[in-house]
Amino acid sequence: MSRPSVSVASSRWRPLALFLLTSGALLLVGAVLVRSPVPIYLAIPLLLAAPAAAWAGPRGAPTGTLELRAEGSGTEVRLAGLFRATGRLEARDLTVLVERPPGLLEEGSARIEQGPSSLRFEYSWRAPEPTIAVVNPPRILWKDPLGLVERPVAVAAEPLVVARYPPELLRVGAVRLRRTSVLPGENPSSRIGATGEFHSLRTATSTDPPRVINWRASARAGRLVANEFELDRTGDVLLLLDARGTTLGPAVDERLLGIARAAALGIADSFLHEKTRVGVAVFSEFVQAVPLSTGRGHHLRLREALLSSRVGPAGVPSERGAVSVSRYYPPGVTTILFSSLTDDASAELVLGLRRRGYPVLVLSPSPLPILAEHSPLAPEDETLVARLVALTRRARIARSWKDAPTVDWDDYWSLGHFVKLLRHPTMRRVG
Numbered sequence: 001m002s003r004p005s006v007s008v009a010s011s012r013w014r015p016l017a018l019f020l021l022t023s024g025a026l027l028l029v030g031a032v033l034v035r036s037p038v039p040i041y042l043a044i045p046l047l048l049a050a051p052a053a054a055w056a057g058p059r060g061a062p063t064g065t066l067e068l069r070a071e072g073s074g075t076e077v078r079l080a081g082l083f084r085a086t087g088r089l090e091a092r093d094l095t096v097l098v099e100r101p102p103g104l105l106e107e108g109s110a111r112i113e114q115g116p117s118s119l120r121f122e123y124s125w126r127a128p129e130p131t132i133a134v135v136n137p138p139r140i141l142w143k144d145p146l147g148l149v150e151r152p153v154a155v156a157a158e159p160l161v162v163a164r165y166p167p168e169l170l171r172v173g174a175v176r177l178r179r180t181s182v183l184p185g186e187n188p189s190s191r192i193g194a195t196g197e198f199h200s201l202r203t204a205t206s207t208d209p210p211r212v213i214n215w216r217a218s219a220r221a222g223r224l225v226a227n228e229f230e231l232d233r234t235g236d237v238l239l240l241l242d243a244r245g246t247t248l249g250p251a252v253d254e255r256l257l258g259i260a261r262a263a264a265l266g267i268a269d270s271f272l273h274e275k276t277r278v279g280v281a282v283f284s285e286f287v288q289a290v291p292l293s294t295g296r297g298h299h300l301r302l303r304e305a306l307l308s309s310r311v312g313p314a315g316v317p318s319e320r321g322a323v324s325v326s327r328y329y330p331p332g333v334t335t336i337l338f339s340s341l342t343d344d345a346s347a348e349l350v351l352g353l354r355r356r357g358y359p360v361l362v363l364s365p366s367p368l369p370i371l372a373e374h375s376p377l378a379p380e381d382e383t384l385v386a387r388l389v390a391l392t393r394r395a396r397i398a399r400s401w402k403d404a405p406t407v408d409w410d411d412y413w414s415l416g417h418f419v420k421l422l423r424h425p426t427m428r429r430v431g
Contacts, residue, residue, distance in 0.1 A: 011054045011149050011150070011151045012149070012150050012151070013050060013148070013149060014143070014147050014148050014149060014150055016146070016147055016148055017049070017050040017053070017148040017149060020046045020047075020049050020050060020148070021046070021047060021050060023043075023046050024043040024044070024045075024046035024047035025043075025047075027039040027040070027042050027043035027046070028040065028043045028047075031043070049146070049148060050148045050149060053144040053146055053148040053149045054144075054148075054149045054151075056144065062085075062087070062089045062142050062151060062152075062153045062154065063086050063087070063089075063153065063154045063155070064083050064084055064085045064086050064089060064140070064153055064154075064155055065083070065084045065086070065155070065156075066081060066082070066083050066084075066137065066138075066140070066155040066156070066157045067081060067082045067083075068080075068081045068137060068138075068157050068160060069081070069160070070135060070160045070162045074164070074167075075126050075127045075128070075164065075413070076107070076124070076126065076127075077104055077124075077125040077126065077127055077133070077162055077164070078122060078123070078124055078125075079098065079122065079123040079125070079135060079160075080120075080121070080122045081096075081120070081121050081122075081138065082118060082119070082120050083096075083118065083119040083120075083121075083140060083153075083155070084117060084118050085117045085118070085119070089117075089142065089153070090116070090117070091114045091115055091116065091117055091118055091119045092114050093142055093143060093144070093145070094114075094119055094140055094141065094142055094143075094153065095140070095141045095142075095143055095150075096112065096119065096121050096138050096139075096140055097138060097139040097140075097141065098110070098121070098123050098138040098139075099136055099138075099139075100123075100125060101133040101134055101135055101136075101162075102133070103127065103129075103131040103133050103258060104125040104126065104127055104131070104133055104162075105125060105126045105127075105128060106124075106125060106126075107124040107125055107126040108124045110122065110123045110124075119140075121138075127162075127164040129255070129258075129259055129412045129413075130164055130165045130166065130258075130259050130262035130263060130266075130412055130413070131162075131163075131164055131258050131259070131261075131262050132161065132162070132163050132258070132261050132262050132265055132303075132306060132307060133161070133162045133163075133164075134159050134160070134161055134162075134307065135159060135160040135161075135162055136159050137155065137157035137158070137159060139152065140152070140153040140155060141153065161303060161307070163262060163265050163266070164262060165262040165263055165265065165266035166263070166266070166412075166413050166414055166415040168414070168415045168416050168418075168419045169263065169266035169267055169269075169270055169415060169419070170266070170270055171270065171419070172266075172267055172270045172271070172418075172419050172422060172423075173267075173269075173270030173271040173272070173273050173274040173276065174270075174274060175419075175422050175423050176235075177235030177236070177237055177276070177334045200228045201214060201217055201225050201226070201227065201228065202225070202226055202228045203223065203224070203225065203226070204218075204223075204224035204225060204226040205226070208224075208226045212226045212227050213225070213226055213227075214226060214227050235276070235333075235334055236276065236277040236278070236279070236292050236333045236334065237267070237271050237276060237277075237278050237279070237333065237334045237335075237336065238278075238279045238280075238281065238292070238325075238329055238333045238334065238335045238336070238358070239264045239267060239268060239278065239279070239280045239281070239336050239338070240280075240281045240282075240283065240321075240325065240335055240336065240337045240338065240353075241257070241260050241261070241264060241280075241281070241282045241283065241306075241309060241338045242283055242321075242337065242338060242339040242340075242346055242349060243257050243282050243283060243284040243309055243310065243311055243312050244283065244284060244285075244311075244312050244313070244314060244315075244316050244345065245311055245312060245313055245314035246314060246340060246342040246343055247314075247342060247343065248340070248342055248367055248371075250311060252367055252370050252371070253311045253340075254311055255370055256340050256365045256367060256370070257309065257310075257311055259365045259409075259412055260338035260363075260365055261306045261307070261309060263338065263363065263365075263409075263415070264280065264306055264336075264338060265302070265303060265306055267336065268280065268299070268302050269299065272294055272295070272298065272299055275294055276294065277292040277293055277294050278292065278293070278294065278298070278302065279291055279292040279293075279328070279329055279333070280302045280305050280306065281324075281325055281328065281329075282305065282306075282309040283312075283316075283321040283324070283325075283349070284309070284310060284311065284312025284313075284316070285312040285313055285316055286320070286324065287320075287321055287324035287325060287328070288305060288308075288309070289324070289325075289328040289329075290302055290305045291328060291329075292329065292333070316345075317345075318345050318346075318348035318349040318352055319348070319352055321349055321352070322349060322352025322353050322355070322356060323352075325353065325356070325358070326356045329358075331356060331357030331358060332357055332358070332359070333358060333359075334359055334361070335353060335358045335359060335360045335361070336360075336361050336362075336363055337349070337350065337353070337360055337361070337362045337363070337404075338363050338364075338365070339362060339364055340364060340365055340366075340367055341362070341364045341396050341397065341400055341406075342367065346362075346400075347399065347400060347403060350362060350400065350403045350404050351403055354403065354404065360403075360404040360405075361404060361405050361407075361421070361422065362400055362404050362405065362406040362407065363407050363409055363415075363418055364397065364400070364406060364407065364408055364409055365409045365412070366393065366408055366409055366410040368386075368389060368390065368393060368410060369410060369412070371389070372386065393408070394408075405421055407421060
């Protein structure tokens with residue numbers, strides 16, 4: 001059986017290999033100039049070193065299987081992976097290159113364990129603020145022992161999405177929302193929560209409590225079977241992100257939008273778990289809307305919409321956003337507006353939504369903690385300026401309270417006041 005040929009085009013020369021090839025070429029030129037065969041004997045090993053290293057490596061494109069998972073809770077993020085080599089590929093010749101996503105900070109050194117045919121690695125990161133991070137699959141390279149040639153290893157792995165948001169949002173979905181106006185063809189029901197008339201049987205999941213398991217049907221089927229009931233929605237929820245640019249600058253606007261994205265995803269996950277219809281709209285230059293729906297597939301659509309959102313230009317009229325929202329969503333939907341309230345345009349958006357029949361609750365990520373990180377002032381001047389900025393921020397929040405309940409979100413890892421305000425609608429009338 002013939003030996004397969006090595007495709008040099010699929011390999012990449014390392015800097016040391018380029019140095020050896022250049023040195024060998026110069027020796028050949030010197031041999032021609034001095035008309036002596038001695039430099040040729042020195043040039044031949046230098047010219048053949050890199051091709052020989054490529055020939056000694058794996059035949060064809062190296063392949064393997066990669067198992068990737070994201071672990072940790074709170075601010076801790078751990079990326080753990082297991083790579084299993086196939087064929088003649090040896091794990092000791094492999095190098096793992098992981099791209100740390102923006103918004104996460106390095107926390108300790110990476111742990112890499114090499115076996116005969118497997119490679120384990122673990123990277124520790126920290127999320128300083130709520131964020132949604134996309135972790136791309138790591139690049140795995142084969143390198144020869146001398147470091148002359150490298151070749152990428154073909155692995156099949158999907159990107160991971162890591163979401164970190166305040167823990168209070170895990171229970172916000174149990175809040176009873178204001179009922180949305182009934183659509184044509186729908187009949188309102190008085191049943192609330194996970195009760196109601198029996199609808200059908202389904203395969204039980206790990207999150208089902210014992211009280212919904214149909215034990216007689218499970219005994220007949222030989223597997224756990226749960227009862228499915230007709231559930232009633234207490235109301236729908238719209239998550240509206242004001243992504244227009246402000247006077248704070250693109251860098252601060254992008255960080256505030258990232259914090260709002262994480263909170264919106266946490267709220268959406270919690271309400272979708274309770275089978276509440278959720279919609280997401282991002283108002284940058286125009287409105288990108290995801291209609292009201294529920295289900296696991298809808299969670300993916302909401303996540304993709306939030307991940308693709310970007311900061312838009314400044315000066316976009318607020319009336320455009322209010323009109324666009326009324327085209328996609330029926331009046332009466334409980335609307336949670338994410339806005340930094342940096343300028344008067346945000347207040348105009350609240351008024352435009354209220355005129356069209358949308359009950360608005362404003363969740364405002366405060367820019368003060370971010371601005372305090374990069375303050376160029378002296379300590380004695382910084383204290384005075386911080387007080388003035390805090391008073392200005394407080395006055396703006398108070399003006400926003402006149403139009404809609406507003407939460408000043410200055411502690412990014414705590415949203416207890418927001419959940420309390422959403423859970424007790426009577427508190428929304430307090431200024």
